[in-house]
Amino acid sequence: MIIGLPKEIKNNENRVALTPGGVAEFIKNGHTVYVQATAGEGSGFSDEEYALAGATILPTIEEVYGIAEMIVKVKEPIDQEYNLIKEGQLLFTYFHFASYEPLTHAMIQRKATCLAYETVELKDRSLPLLVPMSEVAGRMAPQEGAKYLEKPLKGRGILLGGVPGVKPANVLVLGGGIVGTQAAKISAGFGANVTIMDISLKRLRELDDIMPANVTTVMSNHYNIKEAIKTADLIIGAVLIPGAKAPHLITREMLKDMRPGTVLVDVAVDQGGCIETCKPTTHENPTFIIDDVVHYCVANMPGAVPYTSTLALTNATLPYALLLANKGWKQACQERDELRLGLNVVDGKVVYPGVAEAFGLPLTDVAEVLA
Template identity: 80%
Template sequence: MIIGVPKEIKNNENRVGLTPAGVAELRKHHHTVYVQASAGVGSGFQDAEYEQAGAVVLPTIADVYAQAEMIIKVKEPIQEEYALIREGQLLFTYFHFASSEELTHAMIERKATCLAYETVERADRSLPLLVPMSEVAGRMAPQEGAKYLEKPLKGRGILLGGVPGVKPAHVLVLGGGIVGTQAAKVAAGLGAQVTIMDISLNRLRELDDIMPKNVVTVYSNEYNIREAIKTADLIVGAVLIPGAKAPHLITRDMLKTMKAGTVLVDVAVDQGGCIETCKPTTHEDPTFIIDDIVHYCVANMPGAVPYTSTLALTNATLPYAVKIANLGWQEACRQNSDLRLGLNVVNGEVVYKGVAEAWNLPLVSVDSVLEPAHV
């Protein structure tokens, strides 16, 4: 298979879809890999390293798209890339279609085949290609929140861990999954008082067993959320419904009950956000203020630590990429149920329920787009 790795052009996105080690692995299986010049520089990988691993370095993004049967990326294509995508071309990347109607319609119009990292799902309901970036974003959330709690950045002027004689900040984490767990660990490690809320009692029991004493668990419902936000200094939104829009757990009217300078970090923003007033921001301009509440809603948080993020992501994606390249996407999806669930759009038809429901689009059965294997 011919594989293309373009340079990410989303604002301050320094990750890359494939490392030189990944190129070497694909070359072992006799696949051709084209990498755009300087695609890996932001993550610490030079063009010469890709060439030594067996890739062909091409000068422009248009060259890469024109040559490749499968594009391996990190973030969804942005408007400048839409026209480069060919009918039937496979894109293997994060899409988060349920948060962008424009992107969804663009991929339908281009008749692309979109295999989304975030909906590749194992039988145990775990999301192997979302987990590494959820771990990074979860650990970053208290780090970013602590920074924006500083008064010069319009926060409350509170040190997350406090000092002897002065109580620490109160951190509220909405969601006890990967992001929430990592956020709570880091916040607790910095000395904050942490509350995690979730709707799963079993998950709350697990968290209660493994978390330190400065972390408490509370069942998540609207009443409890409304009470908790009154005393929170930092709120981390960490709610995920795979492939679908996140529910709004904090609504606009709730902001008025918070303390001025409270910081909201909505890690779910790339799936529509679990805080109603959040809209995607960038590393270049990460925050905005509504009703004296600081909103941090960067949609690609792990892009700020690209070396760590690229290695963590490609550790997870490479085995799947090799399988797709070896078998072709149709046969790979027939043989591997994880990948089958990753299919969101196939040749311009929506095959993932969460995406169809988000934008009221016709849903086509995956079976109908996976042609039977030839005997």
């Protein structure tokens, strides 16, 4: 199979979907890899390293899309990439379709085969290709929140961990999954008073067993959230419904209950956000303020630490990418249920329920496109 590795062009996205080591694995399996010049530069990988691994370097993104049968990326295609995508071309990347309708319609129109990292799901309901970036984003959230709590950045002027004789900050984490667990762990490590909420009592019991003494578990419901935000200094949104839009747990009306300078970090923003007032921002302009509340809503947080993120992501994605290349996407999806669940849009048809529901589009049975 001919594999294409384009350079990510989303604002301040420095990750890359394949390392030189990953390219070498494709070459070893008899495939051809074309890499756009400087694609790996942001993550610390030179064109020379890719060439030594066996890739052919192409100067433009147009050439990469034009020759590849499978495009391997990190983030969803953006507007200027839509017309480069060929009918039947396989795109293996994060899509988060349910949060952005124009992307969905563009991929339907291009009749691409869209296999989304974020909906590849194992039998135990875990999401193996989302986990590594969730771990990075979860660990980054308190780090970014701590920074924006500083007064020059319009925060409350509170040190997350406090000092002897002065209380630490109060951190509220909404969601006890991978992101929430990592966020609570790092916040607790800073020395903050942490409250983590989830709708699963089973999960809260598990968290209660593994978290340090400065983390309190609380059942997530509207009343408890409304009470907790009144004293929270940093609120981290970490809610995920695989392949679907995140629910709004904090509404605009609720901002009035927060103290001026409270910081919101919505890690779920690439799935529509669990805080109503959060809209995607970039690393270039990461925050905005509504009702004196600081909103940090960067949709590709791990892009700020590309070396760590690229290695963590490719550790997870490479085995699946090789499977798709070795067997072809249809056979691979027939043999592996988790890959079948990764299919979102195929040949102009929506085959993932969460995407169809988000925009009221007709749903095609995935078995039909695999026949």
